[in-house]
Amino acid sequence: MKKRLLAVDEKTCIGCRACSAVCPVDLIRLSDEDGVRRIDFPGICDEDCQECARACPEEAIDLVFGEVQPEFVLSFDLVPCQRCGAPFVTYGEMDRLGKTIPQELQTDAFGASWITLCPRCRRSVERERAAKTLLVSRRGTRV
Amino acid sequence: MQDREGMILSKAVYADMSRCIACHACEVACEKAHGAAKIFVDVVRDRVSVPVSCCQCEKATCVMVCYPGALSQDNGSITFDSDRCTGCDLCVLACPFGAVQLDTAGVRRCDLCPDREVPACVVTCPSQALIWDDVENIAREIRKRAAVKMGRSLASGRVL
Numbered sequence: 001m002k003k004r005l006l007a008v009d010e011k012t013c014i015g016c017r018a019c020s021a022v023c024p025v026d027l028i029r030l031s032d033e034d035g036v037r038r039i040d041f042p043g044i045c046d047e048d049c050q051e052c053a054r055a056c057p058e059e060a061i062d063l064v065f066g067e068v069q070p071e072f073v074l075s076f077d078l079v080p081c082q083r084c085g086a087p088f089v090t091y092g093e094m095d096r097l098g099k100t101i102p103q104e105l106q107t108d109a110f111g112a113s114w115i116t117l118c119p120r121c122r123r124s125v126e127r128e129r130a131a132k133t134l135l136v137s138r139r140g141t142r143v
Numbered sequence: 144m145q146d147r148e149g150m151i152l153s154k155a156v157y158a159d160m161s162r163c164i165a166c167h168a169c170e171v172a173c174e175k176a177h178g179a180a181k182i183f184v185d186v187v188r189d190r191v192s193v194p195v196s197c198c199q200c201e202k203a204t205c206v207m208v209c210y211p212g213a214l215s216q217d218n219g220s221i222t223f224d225s226d227r228c229t230g231c232d233l234c235v236l237a238c239p240f241g242a243v244q245l246d247t248a249g250v251r252r253c254d255l256c257p258d259r260e261v262p263a264c265v266v267t268c269p270s271q272a273l274i275w276d277d278v279e280n281i282a283r284e285i286r287k288r289a290a291v292k293m294g295r296s297l298a299s300g301r302v303l
Contacts, residue, residue: 016231016232016233017230017231017232017245018229018230018231018232021229021230021231021232022229022230055211055229055231057210057229057231057233088236089236093232093233093236094236096208096233097208097233097236097237100207100208100237101204101207101208101237102202102207105202105204105239108239114239115239117241118241119235119236119238119241119243119244120241121241122238122239122240122241123183123185123195123240123241123242126193126195126240126241127185127187127193127195128187130160130187130191130193131160131187131188131190131191131193134160134161134191135188135190135191137161138161
């Protein structure tokens, strides 16, 4: 008996959170553990819904009819933050960001690359920089 | 007004760090207005408190990566349409300042309180560390504050 199947193109999927976030029945599950992102896909989906396919930035998901298939998992290595070492982004996501954001915006005014830092470290770097300026100006007013 | 190359800002909330007392009142006000705080105050080296929030970049990288068009920019101001958001997380990864977060309600970033005359954080700040104005006016205010400070130190005999 033919069923409605989820076909995911492993080569184009970048491992972002879109499909798992939009699935109204929570059939697609995403988890980050030990530096690896794991996305669990159901083999079949009987819902009258195209949300995951529509949300996918890479158009990697197709809903097709075919013989029943088992659930499957896609795994993605996560890139560690260059400052704190915490894994935070898949290589596919990083690649997409690199292609979408113009080269000149990928580094800050000091020529440092921010794209390889996790969001928490980006905030810290920004704060450190700001604090340094203030500490210098305070030194001048000390008695 | 933490402007970086190619990222010039329009009307903005500017944080005068020398006045920030790390009371976190801005975070509370923001949370009350939006359900979750979009400004983050932290103390650096136990001596300086620095608030970080959306810089309203002119060339907003969060908008560039938003393929469903949930984040859009018009005349410098960035708006968010939750109906279009897929929750992909790319905007979070694309913010140079780490000022974008994602939760079940969608993207969390400072929207400058479009329904208010003055953003909630600015109204609440007890030490007037947050300034809300056009960039040129902010620059004028900063110069004024610097001049007052200089005058005070000269009057008290301190050497600058």
